[in-house]
Amino acid sequence: MPREAPQLDRIERWMYTVVTHPDGAEAKINANLSQNDEQALTLEQTVLPSDELTSLDRISIYANMYFWRLNEVISNEYPTVSHVLGEKLFNEVVKNYVTHHPSTYYNLNRLSIKFPQYLLTETNDIPHQEFVAAVATVERAMEDMFDERHVERIPMETLQSIPDEKWADIRLQFNPALCLLELDYPVNAYMTAVREDRHMDIPQPEKTFVVVYRCNYKIWRNDLDQGRYLLLSRLKDGETLGAALEACASLPDVDIDKLTANLGEWFKEWTAEEFFCGIIT
Amino acid sequence: MHIKNCWDFPDLGLGVGLRTVHFNHILENWPEVDWFEIMSENFMDTEGRPLYVLDQIAERYPIVMHGVSLSIGCTDPIDFDYLAKLKALAERVNAVWLGDHVCWTGVAGRNGHDLYPLPYNEETLAFLVDRIRIVQDFMEQPLILENPSTYLTFASSTLAEEEFLARMAEDADCGLLLDVNNVFVTCRNHGLDPHAYLAGIPYNRVVQIHLAGHTDKGTHCIDTHDCHVIDPVWELYADVHQRAGGRATLLEWDDHIPPFEELHAEVMKAAQFRQTTKVRHAS
Numbered sequence: 001m002p003r004e005a006p007q008l009d010r011i012e013r014w015m016y017t018v019v020t021h022p023d024g025a026e027a028k029i030n031a032n033l034s035q036n037d038e039q040a041l042t043l044e045q046t047v048l049p050s051d052e053l054t055s056l057d058r059i060s061i062y063a064n065m066y067f068w069r070l071n072e073v074i075s076n077e078y079p080t081v082s083h084v085l086g087e088k089l090f091n092e093v094v095k096n097y098v099t100h101h102p103s104t105y106y107n108l109n110r111l112s113i114k115f116p117q118y119l120l121t122e123t124n125d126i127p128h129q130e131f132v133a134a135v136a137t138v139e140r141a142m143e144d145m146f147d148e149r150h151v152e153r154i155p156m157e158t159l160q161s162i163p164d165e166k167w168a169d170i171r172l173q174f175n176p177a178l179c180l181l182e183l184d185y186p187v188n189a190y191m192t193a194v195r196e197d198r199h200m201d202i203p204q205p206e207k208t209f210v211v212v213y214r215c216n217y218k219i220w221r222n223d224l225d226q227g228r229y230l231l232l233s234r235l236k237d238g239e240t241l242g243a244a245l246e247a248c249a250s251l252p253d254v255d256i257d258k259l260t261a262n263l264g265e266w267f268k269e270w271t272a273e274e275f276f277c278g279i280i281t
Numbered sequence: 282m283h284i285k286n287c288w289d290f291p292d293l294g295l296g297v298g299l300r301t302v303h304f305n306h307i308l309e310n311w312p313e314v315d316w317f318e319i320m321s322e323n324f325m326d327t328e329g330r331p332l333y334v335l336d337q338i339a340e341r342y343p344i345v346m347h348g349v350s351l352s353i354g355c356t357d358p359i360d361f362d363y364l365a366k367l368k369a370l371a372e373r374v375n376a377v378w379l380g381d382h383v384c385w386t387g388v389a390g391r392n393g394h395d396l397y398p399l400p401y402n403e404e405t406l407a408f409l410v411d412r413i414r415i416v417q418d419f420m421e422q423p424l425i426l427e428n429p430s431t432y433l434t435f436a437s438s439t440l441a442e443e444e445f446l447a448r449m450a451e452d453a454d455c456g457l458l459l460d461v462n463n464v465f466v467t468c469r470n471h472g473l474d475p476h477a478y479l480a481g482i483p484y485n486r487v488v489q490i491h492l493a494g495h496t497d498k499g500t501h502c503i504d505t506h507d508c509h510v511i512d513p514v515w516e517l518y519a520d521v522h523q524r525a526g527g528r529a530t531l532l533e534w535d536d537h538i539p540p541f542e543e544l545h546a547e548v549m550k551a552a553q554f555r556q557t558t559k560v561r562h563a564s
Contacts, residue, residue, distance in 0.1 A: 002411030005404050007437060009356040012388040012397070020393060048434045051472055052500040058433035061501070066393055103392040106350035106363050107326050111394075147327035177329075217330035 014041045018059060022099045025063040026056055070098045074112045078139045080191045081119070084132050084202070093123060109147060116140050128202050134185045141179050141212040142219050148177035153274040159267060166281055168242030172235050173278030177214035180224075180233050182207070188223050215274040227254040228266065232275075284484045284525050286456065288423060290378055293343050293529035295548045300534070304334045306541040311341060314545060318531045321348035321379070325366045339374040345489065345529070346371055347458070351381035353412050353426065354399045355388055364419050371420075378488060380425035380458045383409070383446065400435035401445040406452070413453035425488045426450075427458035430466040430495075430504035442467065443481030450486040457482070459528075460491035461517040462510065466502040475517055484525035492518060492551065493533040507536035509547060519554045527555060 021028035032040040047055040071094045075082045082090045097118050103111050119126065120133035153175060162170060186208045193200035209229035212221045224232070227248050234244035249256040270276065294315030299307075301323075306312070317338060324332050338344070350363065371379050384396040399405050417424055428446055440448075450457050459482060468475040494508035510518075510532070521528070532548035539547075 002415065003407050005356055005408035007402075008354075008400065008405050008408060009388075011400060011435065011437070012356055012385055015397060016388050016391065016393060019395075019397075020391075044436075046436055048436050050434070050470065050501070055433075057500075061432040061503070062395060062397065065395060069394060103387070103394060104390050106352075106360065106386075106392060107322050108394055109326060146329045148329070150328040150333070214329065217333050 010041065011046060014046065015059070015062075018043075019063040019066050020099075020102065021063070022067075022095055025060045029056070067095055067098070070094065070103070070111065073108050074098075074115065077112055077143050078115065078136055080135045080139060080187075080194050081132055083194045084128060084135065085126065089126070093119070093126065096123070109143065112140065112143075130205070131185045131187070131202055134183045135187045135191065137181060137183065138187055138191065138210060138212065138221060141181060142221065145177045145179060145212050145214045146219055148214065151176060151277040154271065154276050154279055156268065156271045158279060159271055159276075162279070162281060168240060168245075169281065170241050171238055171280040172241075172276050173280070174236045175213060175274050175277050178236075178275055179212050180229060180236065181210045181212065182229070183210060184208075186223075188221055191221070213273065213275065220273070226251060227259050230254075231259070232270075286488045286528075287454075287485055288456065288488070290456070290488045291529070292527040293345070293377065295551055296343075296345070296529065296531045297544050297548055298347075298531065298533045298535070299335070299338065300538055301331065302538050303541045303544070304330070307338060308334065310541075312541060312545060314342065316343040316345060316377070316529065316531075318345045318347050318533075319374070321346045321367055321370060321381075322350050324370055324374075335374060343377050344374045345531070346374070346376040346379040347427075348379070348381040349394075349396065350386055350392075351416070351424075352384070352386040352392075353381060353416065353424070354383065354385040354397075354405070354409055356385075356408075357388055357390065359412065359415060361419065364416065368420055371422075378422065378425050378456070379420070380427060380456070380489065382427045382429050383449070384429045396429045398429065398431040398433060398435070401438040401440040401442055403439070406440070406445060406448060409449055410453040413449070413455050417453070417455065423454065423456050425456035425458045427460050427491065428463050428467070430460075430463040430470075430502075432470055432501060432503075434471055441473075441478075441481065443478045447481060447483045447486075450483060455486075456488040457486045458489045458491060459487045459521060460493070461521060462491065462493040462495055462514050462533075463504060464517055465511075465514050466495050466504050469497075469502045476520055479517065479520050479524065482521075482524075484521075487521075487525055487528060490518065490521060490528045490530045491533055492530065492548065505536060506533045510550070515550070515554065518551060522554055530555075 018025045018028045029043050043055045047059050049055050071091055074094045097115060101114050116133055116136035119136050126132060184205050186203045186206050188210050190200050190203060209224040209226060210221055211224055230248050231244050234247050248254050248259055296316035296318055297314060299317040299319045324335055382396050387393045413424055464475050464478050468478055492510050493506045494510055496503045496505040530551050534544055
């Protein structure tokens with residue numbers, strides 16, 4: 001155990017609360033004064049002025065950088081959310097988010113894990129709130145899949161070597177860098193339009209299905225129809241192919257004959273796209 | 282005669298910080314760079330493309346790890362989960378050495394993701410020395426710790442930064458990464474003489490040197506790593522070379538990052554100082 005450092009601990013706790021205060025360093029310092037907190041450090045007791053800057057100027061450099069830096073990180077992770085909200089509102093939302101959910105991890109890639117849920121349930125006065133939260137869900141999934149565990153995919157030959165009579169009983173292990181999303185808005189097309197700098201109105205609610213995955217170290221997001229979404233979901237949950245197909249057949253809009261006829265092509269495509277990393281026969 | 286560092290860590294020559302925007306250029310051209318420095322945390326908690334690229338680069342170039350999250354000066358308990366991941370990455374890329382900053386990044390379980398300054402006094406020194414020793418024991422290698430750019434002075438500081446660093450390095454038996462741009466920025470912000478600062482550094486502890494650009498705000502400087510190295514910083518580099526001789530030298534450029542060739546050309550400017558500066562001989 002290192003020796004104790006009570007004065008250092010006091011300074012660090014004081015400085016952290018000052019430089020992360022959402023209304024700025026001065027607001028926090030004034031709040032300490034107005035609360036008449038005799039235990040709290042005062043600015044002048046703690047930070048010396050320089051020839052050119054006051055104590056407040058100096059600590060404010062750190063305070064200004066705090067929100068600027070975290071905002072930059074989150075805006076890079078959520079470019080479409082930023083586009084929909086506009087810079088000013090987005091910055092405001094991010095400031096509120098990091099104030100309510102400050103980073104508790106050493107790595108910045110976990111800072112915004114709660115951002116989609118925050119947008120949906122903890123914010124007020126955000127236009128198109130449900131749509132924005134759906135977009136954030138996809139953008140978060142893209143971040144997560146980027147960092148996910150790497151495992152080797154199974155080659156097409158492995159699937160082709162399975163005897164016809166065993167196909168119904170196979171179970172597939174999925175690439176960990178793949179997630180299936182059921183959404184209330186068609187966000188995928190909108191995200192593509194923003195990325196391509198094309199205007200698109202905010203779409204009306206519509207049930208859509210998206211797969212986000214990493215293939216050859218690139219992140220992809222594709223729309224799925226309901227049949228393929230359900231099939232992949234059941235397989236991902238560990239069901240046999242036969243059981244998954246039965247579940248699909250129960251859907252009112254699914255043509256099971258068509259689905260079965262397309263299976264071979266789909267599996268070729270999914271295997272090439274690195275969806276699977278193992279097979280249990 | 283050059284002053285060797287305590288551990289005989291090699292002078293790796295002139296390197297650059299590995300940045301995502303240069304991945305394709307490096308993989309396609311395998312440029313003639315002496316070595317790369319990575320920001321450790323960019324390759325932790327991920328098994329995506331950055332790690333895939335790093336594995337290939339580490340097969341061809343020496344890699345030095347430089348972190349921003351060790352928070353060696355933080356009064357919270359040491360994060361051994363973080364250290365375990367750091368150690369695993371160091372083994373994976375066969376890191377020549379690993380470093381971080383003399384700072385804290387958060388407290389009470391929260392992280393501000395900045396390099397916050399420490400009060401330089403006896404209490405901090407004793408605390409920091411103990412923490413460094415514990416971390417070094419766990420990592421089974423010396424830490425190479427960098428002088429940060431600072432923007433404020435604590436009233437409770439009783440030691441000059443260079444004196445604090447010298448005693449810290451000696452008492453904790455750790456190395457120093459001397460960032461000459463940070464020396465410039467800190468001295469400018471605190472009205473200090475950078476050459477006097479450099480005179481107080483124990484060069485037998487200096488393993489690596491950093492160069493970078495900064496932004497002059499008129500009343501103070503900010504360590505922005507977004508532009509070329511200015512001439513006064515090159516003069517400090519020449520001063521360090523006179524005092525210490527060859528040290529692994531790295532250029533950091535983290536914002537408005539130029540094409541790789543321009544980045545490389547910038548660090549190669551250091552070669553002229555390494556060749557033409559007459560090195561002081563030990564008396």
